[in-house]
Amino acid sequence: MLSIIICSANPDLLSEVSRNIDETVGIPYEIVAIDNRVNPKGICEVYNRGAANSKYDYLCFVHEDVKFATSNWGAKLVEALRRPEIGLVGIAGAAHKPKIMSGWGAEGLRERFVKINLVQHFKREQREPIHQYFNTEGESLARVVVVDGVFLASRKSVILEIPFDEAYLRGFHGYDIDISLAIGEKYQVAVLLDIRLEHFSEGSLDAEWVASSWKVHEKWAHKLPKTVVPITKRERINCEKRTYRHIIRILKENGAYGLAWKVLHRGELMQLNKLTYLKMYYSYAKGYLGSFRRT
Known part of the structure; x- marks a missing residue:
């Protein structure tokens, strides 16, 4: 029922998340893990290959340094993806994407525009984990413009129709905003707030992130800003x-x-x-x- 696609660079993390998925997913599933340690490819290429090799109709692309904290989350996800108007689902996203270069988060608009259910751990800082939960409207499934790449889910048919842009984005950044905007041209993008995920790294806003983000914003400049709620x-x-x-x-x-x-x-x-x-x-x-x- 659900193919879970993971771009892997750490066998220990892959083993841990695989065990966690088996204990929590609650529905028939497969893990399509692609070892990206030797001759590494960009995440868009890896995800497209994983989608092509998957056997189920519903796909979940997730990082390997995560832990699912919700039982039977697979059934909740598939229920959302069965809605024909929905093309992409995440666990963190924003209902407004400014025209200016940015990440997925809507700076200065957290209260009403950001939708998230994520426990963020910190690998590079001595800080306690933070449970980020923003859901001012009390929704189960909230419509957004862009979602965070830590967790992306879609129907296989949608990804085969609108694949990750591996020719344009060859690294490990920018793919989440790009695929959100691409799928959002035809389908709705949403955050599923009934699934809580723990993420054990903060991500890296390095020179590669800057270069990839600039490319994404050059590509989509003619479509931004974009919002799905009154602003x-x-x-x-x-x-x-x-x-x-x-x-x-x-x-x-x-x-x-x-x-x-x-x-x-x-x-x-x-x-x-x-x-x-x-x-x-x-x-x-x-x-x-x-x-x-x-x-």
């Missing part, structure tokens, strides 16, 4: 502004601050509020000149 102009401005401040920090950390002007220009702040745009431009220019003084 005010003030909320859109706040999201663009907060997202830009967040992205500037990431660019600085990765020695890519020169991209900050292009990121700002590609957003919609200029059209939404010129004064806010100029403030963000001043912030960028100040940081750019400061980098010369330090060298």
Whole structure:
């Protein structure tokens, strides 16, 4: 009934998640684990190969450093995927995707726009796990624009029709926003809030993430921003502004601050509020000149 596709780089983690899946999934399943340690391929290529090799009609693409904390989660997932209007399901996502370069989260819009049921553990920091649960409307299945790549589920027919873009994205970042927007052209994208997942790493916003994210936003610039719930102009401005401040920090950390002007220009702040745009431009220019003084 459910094919669970895993891009694996750690046999111990794969063994642990396989045991956890067997104890919790609650329906007939198979694990399609692709060893990506030798001659590694990009995750889009791996996921497409896994989908092609799967035997069931419903597919779940999941990282191997996770633990399912909900019993019989497979039945809940299949029930959602049986709805013909649904094309992609995640366990974390946002109902608004700003035009500006960003991750899946809607910065500055957490209350009403972010849908998530995830326990986040921290591998690189001495911090206690955080259970992130945002569901202001009390929904079981909440419609969103984009979902996080830690857990993606769809019907096999949908993935064969709209596969991961392995020709364009050859690494391990950006695939979640890309597949969300691609499938969202024809089907609805949703977060299933009845499944709780534990994730044992924070992800890495490194130079590869910057490059992949920029490519994704170049590809989808003509379709963004996109939202599936009512949003005010003030909320859109706040999201663009907060997202830009967040992205500037990431660019600085990765020695890519020169991209900050292009990121700002590609957003919609200029059209939404010129004064806010100029403030963000001043912030960028100040940081750019400061980098010369330090060298």
